[in-house]
Amino acid sequence: QQQVKQSPQSLIVQKGGISIINCAYENTAFDYFPWYQQFPGKGPALLIAIRPDVSEKKEGRFTISFNKSAKQFSLHIMDSQPGDSATYFCAASMDSGAGSYQLTFGKGTKLSVIP
C-alpha cells in the first residue's frame, strides 16, 4: 500500500520558471512532511520540511504548501535554475513510538531545468 503518492514522475521546466511537485498522503497520523533532493550518485538530502500546524513554509526559492483537509502538500521552486535539476522526494513521518520517527517516501520526481 503506497502511503505517499507523488506526481509528476518527471518534470521539465525552463530556467526562471516555477517547478511544482505534488504529494498526497493517506495516514492522518503523519505529522512531519519533508522534501528531499537527490543528485545522481548521492544520497537524499533534506531540502525543506513542514508540520501540519502551518499551511506554508518558505525557504529562499523553495516553498511548501500544505492542505491538511485534502491531505496534500506540494513543493514550489521559484526561479528554477539548471542546478536544481535533481530528483525530488516527498516524505511523511509520524511518531512510531517513544518519540521515534521514520520516513515513508514518495516515488520521486525527476526535475530537469533547461536553459
Added chain:
Amino acid sequence: EAGVVQSPRYKIIEKKQPVAFWCNPISGHNTLYWYRQNLGQGPELLIRYENEEAVDDSQLPKDRFSAERLKGVDSTLKIQPAELGDSAVYLCASSRGAGIMNTEAFFGQGTRLTVV
C-alpha cells in the same frame, strides 16, 4: 562534521553469493536506518535501530537479510544468498534520536549492488 559514511560504493556479485555493506553514522546520532532504493523509486525502509536495538525490522526479508549494530555505532547489512532482485542502492541514514526536533535523517551516498 563528517557525514554518514558507507562502503563499498559499488559491488557486483554473482547470484547466490553473500555480500555485506558497512555504515558509519554521524557521531552522536542514536538512530540508524537502512533503506533500499530501487531504480526510479523512493527509498524504502529495511530496518531502524535506536542505539543497538533494532526497533523496526518488519520490512527486512529475514530469510536472507541480516543486520547488526554492535555498540550502537557502526552497522553492517548482510545478504546471503543474494538474488537478482536484490540489485538496488542500499542507503544508510542516521538521525539524532527521539523527538520531533531530531527527525532529520542524514543519508550516506549509498552502496550500489548489482547481482548478476
